[in-house]
Amino acid sequence: MLQPIGVFDSGYGGLTVLREIVRTLPQYDYLYLGDNARTPYGPRSFETVYQYTLECVRHLFDRGCRLVILACNTASAKALRNIQQLDLPSLYPGADPASDGPERRVLGVIRPTTEVIGTYSRTGAVGVLATQGTVASESYLVEIEKFFSKLTVYQEACPMWVPLVENGEHDKPGADYFVQQHVNRILAQSADIDTLLLACTHYPLLLAKIAAAAPAGTTILSQGCIVADRLADYLVRHPAIEQQCTKNGQRLFLTTDSPTDFDRKATLFYGETVQSAHLAL
Incomplete structure (x- = not known):
């Protein structure tokens, strides 16, 4: 039975994370689920994001996944804690290490990033560029405080950046204004900010324009490589989970919207041609 590592996002952005995970850990099977029919998650309420995310996580578990990565900052901010603390123990008793049942785990993209972000800054001041939902959750402020209490964190919501990327305008001259606007803000x-975190999985496609808008020497961090490295470490430290993940090198893709549309746009994010199937929720 195929037991892939599940990767979930509200749309396409999580494919930038999956791309880096596959580069780092190519031997595993992966099942990507994009909830494109209900994207964007960013402006939605905590309760709505939580319900949508839980529904998709449960489907990935039903498809054989034992480990699911929420490759979505909004879902990680608004849903992960409830799923980990409330739903896994009640819905899947095997998620309890004391149980004899199959273990299940759900991880996000915020914690892996916050565990290392302080090592990149020389001044002790970092900026977080994110969606409105992620900024409002203050998840980065809370998590960074746990690991780097002396780090000063500033946030900026960039509501136009995801639409620019999803409509194929990210590399056009018109995107320059919106990128420069939020980088300036x-x-x-703070004049001390020397590190900018791209806290949305769409933003790596704007990396060149963000780098051009920021002062020379500014460190700009994308999450994909960080998450991939931390996942590799997690699997080493949790052999019971790692042993349940099958290793045939398969890549499967699901979308809650049109597979034709998904496949056309997914190539931009994933860097390779994909062939998806429709999932009705």
């Missing part, structure tokens, strides 16, 4: 909060 976050840097105006």
Whole structure:
């Protein structure tokens, strides 16, 4: 039975994370689920994001996944804690290490990033560029405080960036204005900011424009490589989970919207041609 590592996102952005995970850990099977029919998650309420995310996580478990990565900052911010603390123990008793049942785990993209972000800054001041939902959750402020209590964190919501990427305008001259606007706004909060975190999985496609808009020497972090490295470490430290993940090198893709549309846009994020199937929720 195929037991892939599940990767979930509200749309396409999580494919930038999956791309880096596959580069780092190519031997595993992966099942990607994009909830494109209900994207974007960013402006939605905590309760709605939680319900949508839980529904998709349960489907990935039903498809054989034992480990699911929420490759979505909004879902990680608004849903992960409830799923980990409330739903896994009640819905899947095997998630309890004391149980003899199959273990199940759900991980996000916020914690792996916050565990290392302080090592990149020389000044002790970092900026977080994210969606409105992620900024409002203050998840990065809370998590960074746990690992780097002396780090000063500034946030800026960039509501136009995801639509620019999803409509194929991210590399056009018109995107320059919106990128420069938000980079200027976050840097105006402190002259000490020397590190910018792209806390949305769509934003790596704007990396070149963000780098051009920021001062020379600014460190700009994308999450994909960080998450991939931390996942590799997690699997080493949790052999019971690792042993349940099958290793045939298969890549499967599901979307809650049109597979034709998904396949056309997914190539931009994943870097390779994909062939998806429709999932009706």
